[in-house]
Amino acid sequence: MTITTTTHLNFRGDARQALEFYQSVFGGVLTAVAYADFGMPKELPDADKVVFGQVTADNGFRIMAYDVPSQATPAPAPTGATRENGVTLTGERFFVAVAGETADEVSPLWDKLADGAEIIEKFGPSPFSPGFGMLTDRFGVTWILQVN
Structure with missing residues (x-):
């Protein structure tokens, strides 16, 4: 049996742009499916946002992403990065x-x-x-x- 993990990133409206950027960095195939493609009425605010997105490259790189629906409560903002005893801490x-x-x-x-x-x-x-x-x-x- 083989088990793999894939990082899944949650965005607030810019998942498509992020996935396009990551594809430009790592190469591979970009897949982005909008909420409207899954039946959400096109006139709703999130219809054009990404419900399923991923970049998969031949070199083994794979990342997934989607846009959190706009009515969802935002996560708290991360704290700034600091260094303590030579170790980088970011709060992420x-x-x-x-x-x-x-x-x-x-x-x-x-x-x-x-x-x-x-x-x-x-x-x-x-x-x-x-x-x-x-x-x-x-x-x-x-x-x-x-x-x-």
Whole structure:
């Protein structure tokens, strides 16, 4: 038996743009289905929002996303990133972690994700990895990129 996990991101109206951005970074196939495609009347406010979205790439990258319905209660905003005893703390409940075999493989992904992002820890050699970095992208998602 094989078990896999896929990160599923919840957005407030910009899931399609985020998925398009992630596809531009990682490649692969983008699937985005709107609430209207599942029968929601097109005149309702969320009809054009994403109810099911994913990017799946041949290199093993896969991420899912949707737009939380507008009547749902928003989650509290994350706190800012801090460093304590050399450890980066962000207050986030999760990160999306992407690992590759070499810095040459991971660096281009970092460069693309960093466009419009807040850099928490710049990508580069670390005591535990030949390449490690952390950022919060333009959609508010915190990513860790590292070399195994």
